[in-house]
Each structure stands twice: as structure tokens, then as C-alpha cells.
Amino acid sequence: MPDFGFKLQKDRQIDFDANDRSATRAIIETEPTFRLCIACGTCTACCSAGNFTDFSLRRMITGLKRGNYEGVRAMADQCMLCGKCQMLCPRGVSTRKLVLAIRKHIR
Amino acid sequence: MKKEGKEQLWKDYQKEIADDRYFYVRSCVRQNFFPGSETAFLKILQEELGKDVYEHPCHTTCTGIGYHADVVPFDTAMTVVARQFAIMTESGYHNLVPSCITSFGLYTEILETWKHFPEVEARVREYLYKATKRDFRVPENLAHASDVIYKFRSEIAAKGKFRLVHHETGRPLKVVEHIGCHYAKMFPDKGVGGAEYPYVLTGMIEEWGGEVVDYPERRHCCGFGFRQYLVQANRGYSMSCSHKKFESMEPYAPDLILTNCPGCPMFLDRWQYAISEMEGKTYGGDGQGIPVFTYEELAGLVLGYNPWDLGLQMHQVACEPVLDKMGIPYDAAAKYLDKHGHSLGQPLQPQKLKV
Numbered sequence: 001m002p003d004f005g006f007k008l009q010k011d012r013q014i015d016f017d018a019n020d021r022s023a024t025r026a027i028i029e030t031e032p033t034f035r036l037c038i039a040c041g042t043c044t045a046c047c048s049a050g051n052f053t054d055f056s057l058r059r060m061i062t063g064l065k066r067g068n069y070e071g072v073r074a075m076a077d078q079c080m081l082c083g084k085c086q087m088l089c090p091r092g093v094s095t096r097k098l099v100l101a102i103r104k105h106i107r
Numbered sequence: 108m109k110k111e112g113k114e115q116l117w118k119d120y121q122k123e124i125a126d127d128r129y130f131y132v133r134s135c136v137r138q139n140f141f142p143g144s145e146t147a148f149l150k151i152l153q154e155e156l157g158k159d160v161y162e163h164p165c166h167t168t169c170t171g172i173g174y175h176a177d178v179v180p181f182d183t184a185m186t187v188v189a190r191q192f193a194i195m196t197e198s199g200y201h202n203l204v205p206s207c208i209t210s211f212g213l214y215t216e217i218l219e220t221w222k223h224f225p226e227v228e229a230r231v232r233e234y235l236y237k238a239t240k241r242d243f244r245v246p247e248n249l250a251h252a253s254d255v256i257y258k259f260r261s262e263i264a265a266k267g268k269f270r271l272v273h274h275e276t277g278r279p280l281k282v283v284e285h286i287g288c289h290y291a292k293m294f295p296d297k298g299v300g301g302a303e304y305p306y307v308l309t310g311m312i313e314e315w316g317g318e319v320v321d322y323p324e325r326r327h328c329c330g331f332g333f334r335q336y337l338v339q340a341n342r343g344y345s346m347s348c349s350h351k352k353f354e355s356m357e358p359y360a361p362d363l364i365l366t367n368c369p370g371c372p373m374f375l376d377r378w379q380y381a382i383s384e385m386e387g388k389t390y391g392g393d394g395q396g397i398p399v400f401t402y403e404e405l406a407g408l409v410l411g412y413n414p415w416d417l418g419l420q421m422h423q424v425a426c427e428p429v430l431d432k433m434g435i436p437y438d439a440a441a442k443y444l445d446k447h448g449h450s451l452g453q454p455l456q457p458q459k460l461k462v
């Protein structure tokens with residue numbers, strides 16, 4: 001290949017058609033309240049585990065909705081299952097059960 | 108949106124295009140990229156349609172590339188453009204037809220600026236007078252050369268020898284059209300069909316028998332974008348834009364791409380080569396690319412002009428698959444011969460892209 005001095009940039013478009021979201025569907029089946037999340041971020045704001053690390057339940061949820069599972073499992077493992085977020089979630093998402101469902105369906 | 112609804116909307120986005128007595132200004136880069144296009148335009152208008160088109164030997168670049176690349180200040184660009192208006196006025200013409208989309212965008216921008224800020228126009232008049240002792244009238248009608256071909260698309264179809272259909276099966280060729288950002292994204296009401304439903308190329312395609320491909324990234328920029336291209340290290344941004352379009356149009360298997368901007372045919376054509384070298388990927392059938400044409404080249408093909416006189420040997424992606432589909436005869440051995448029959452030299456072969 002000739003040396004062009006430049007290269008293609010990786011596309012950062014979220015392609016819902018191309019992404020495989022089967023694990024997300026399985027998680028919704030296990031924990032249907034996942035659907036209620038409005039991505040307000042209250043869970044992340046109150047999370048003790050996320051206070052000192054970059055762990056974020058909302059970021060995990062965003063990745064799941066996009067079918068982008070990179071790093072999701074490692075994050076799910078950081079949750080202490082304390083349940084603080086569940087008390088504050090304005091939408092009644094069963095966040096602890098959601099974390100367990102993520103651990104079950106994402107390797 | 109339903110197709111009928113779209114058609115109704117298109118009707119609301121018409122612009123006025125003068126029908127004769129054009130003052131034609133060339134594009135500096137198009138003459139290098141697609142050397143047969145402007146000659147074809149003049150031939151079609153003057154010889155086929157009997158129109159009065161005048162080209163003044165003293166007209167210059169419009170400086171649009173320098174302006175959009177931030178190396179030419181707006182006042183300078185306006186003064187250069189005012190000089191074009193002055194030689195148009197001196198030659199007795201009122202209808203300006205630029206060959207270049209970026210020129211068209213720049214002329215439009217300048218005329219709009221003067222409409223809202225008459226003091227800027229007065230200042231530019233003074234600059235021009237001080238520099239050249241010339242004065243000018245603003246054009247009564249400003250139409251891009253593609254607008255003019257669009258206006259006469261049915262006359263061209265009537266005189267045409269070939270249509271955008273497969274000559275054996277009668278299948279309409281699938282055509283991707285790309286109007287270029289500077290045609291209608293800056294001043295939508297100055298383009299046929301506006302920015303959302305640009306009809307200038309679509310009109311030609313439909314009239315000449317083809318079928319327009321409506322693919323998701325149809326309105327995405329080709330990626331020229333001046334500053335992205337002018338600095339070598341930035342060219343990946345430019346190529347990534349074209350790449351996004353190719354990926355998006357690929358599932359529709361288009362037979363060809365039709366463009367009306369200097370940058371668009373250049374980049375949609377040449378980047379297919381660069382992408383094939385970098386990624387090993389080609390977008391046409393059988394290891395070939397999707398052929399890219401300017402509207403003048405396509406009009407010339409419809410009218411039965413010799414493909415090599417139209418400059419199609421200058422394309423990176425081989426044009427032959429489209430010629431074969433349309434049933435246009437050509438002399439393969441003459442592809443790289445000049446008009447006196449002397450060899451122009453053979454281009455190097457890409458490693459992946461079949462040409």
C-alpha cells in the first residue's frame with residue numbers, strides 16, 4: 001500500500017441496525033423495569049461505588065441501549081448491590097435486579 | 108414521507124433560470140479534475156441548443172477555494188468577483204453562469220451580503236475602481252451550469268442517442284446523485300428543490316431514464332471541505348466522509364454516481380481508490396468501483412459524444428461498466444490517445460481496485 005500520510009477515521013456513529021442487541025433484549029426480559037429508565041443519572045449521582053471510580057450505572061444502561069457492550073460486564077462487577085440508587089430512582093427501576101440481570105446475560 | 112408528498116414539495120422549490128445569453132465563468136479546479144466537462148457544456152449549449160454563451164478571455168478564478176480555506180479575506184474575494192461582474196457588464200451580458208458550485212455559492216453569498224449591507228457593495232465598488240478603473244452591474248440572473256442543463260434536460264433527452272437504461276434488459280440504471288453542499292445548503296432558495304429535496308440532478312436522471320437512489324446518507328457532504336483536504340494529515344477526515352456515503356449507498360448497488368460540484372466527483376472517484384488500497388474494499392461489482400460522472404459528462408454520453416472526448420479516461424474508477432450498460436460503443440484502444448492519435452502514457456494500476 002502506498003504511504004498516503006493519512007488514514008480512515010473510525011466512524012463513531014451508533015448503528016442500531018448493525019449492532020447486535022440480543023443481550024439487551026434478554027436483560028429486558030429478565031428485568032422489565034429496565035424499560036422505564038429515562039437516563040436521568042440520579043443512580044450515578046448517588047452511587048457510593050461510583051463516587052471514587054468511573055463506575056456509572058447510567059453509562060452501563062446507555063451502552064446496553066445502544067448495543068455497545070464494551071466494558072459493561074467489568075462495570076457491572078463493581079456494583080456493591082447496596083440499593084441506594086433503587087431508593088432514589090424516580091422511575092422505579094429495580095436497579096439491583098438490573099445489575100444482576102446484566103451479570104447474568106453479559107459475559 | 109410519501110413519494111407524492113415529496114413531488115408536491117419539489118414543485119414549491121423552483122428557481123428562475125435564464126434561457127439564453129449566458130456569461131460563462133470557468134472553474135479553476137474543475138478544468139484540472141475533469142478537463143472535458145466544461146468543453147462539453149459549451150458544445151451542448153452552443154451547438155446542440157443554439158444558445159448564446161460568452162466566455163471572456165480575461166475572467167479569472169473566483170478565489171472561492173482560498174476564501175473557504177481562510178487564506179483569502181472576504182473583501183478580496185468580493186473585489187475579484189466584482190471584476191468578473193465588470194467584464195460581464197462590459198461584454199453586454201446579464202446572466203451569469205459559473206461552472207463551479209463553490210463559485211456559485213460564493214457569488215450567491217456576495218450578492219446576499221450586498222443586498223443586506225449596501226455599504227459593503229459601495230466599498231467593493233470603490234476597491235475595484237481604484238484597482239482597475241472598472242464599474243459593474245450585478246447579474247440579473249445567477250444560475251449554476253447544472254441549473255442550465257437541468258432547464259434543458261428534456262431538449263437533451265429528445266436529441267439523445269442513449270438513455271440511462273440497460274440497453275439489453277431495459278432496466279433503469281440506479282443513480283446516486285450528489286448536489287454538493289455549496290449548491291443549496293447555504294442558500295436553499297437559490298437551488299432547484301432547496302436543500303432538502305434538491306431536484307437539479309434528480310430531474311436530469313429521471314428525464315434521461317434513470318432511477319434515483321434514495322439512501323440514508325444522501326445529503327452527507329462528500330468530504331472535500333477545503334481545510335480537511337488541503338492539509339495532508341487531515342485528509343482522513345475527508346475520506347471518512349466519502350467512506351460513510353459509500354457504505355450507506357452500497358446495499359442499493361448503484362450503477363453510477365452523478366455530481367455537480369468540483370470536489371464531489373473528484374473525491375467520490377479518487378477516494379474509492381484510496382479506500383481500496385487501505386481497506387481492500389471496493390463498492391462496485393466484481394472488484395470495480397462505482398463510476399462517478401459530472402452532469403456535463405453524463406449529458407454528453409446521453410447525446411452520444413465520444414467518451415474519450417469527454418475526458419472519461421481521467422477518472423480513477425473505470426467508466427466502462429456504465430458505457431457497456433447503456434450500450435455506448437467505444438474504442439478501448441483509443442482510451443489513452445490524444446486527438447492526434449499520440450499516446451498519453453498508461454496510468455499505473457491500483458493494487459486492489461480493478462480499472
Ligand code: SF4
Pocket residue numbers: 036037038039040041042043044057058085088089090091092093095
Ligand atoms: S435513576 Fe433510574 S431512571 Fe435515572 S438513570 Fe438511574 S435507573 Fe435510569
Ligand code: SF4
Pocket residue numbers: 043046047048049050057078079080081082083084085086095096099
Ligand atoms: S446498588 Fe450498585 S449502582 Fe446502585 S448505588 Fe449501590 S453500588 Fe451504586
Ligand code: SF4
Pocket residue numbers: 133134135136137168169170171172173207208209210369
Ligand atoms: S470556487 Fe474554487 S475551484 Fe471554483 S472557480 Fe472558484 S476558486 Fe476555482
Ligand code: SF4
Pocket residue numbers: 208286287288289290328329330331332333368369370371
Ligand atoms: S465538494 Fe463536498 S464539501 Fe464541497 S460543496 Fe461539494 S459536497 Fe460539500
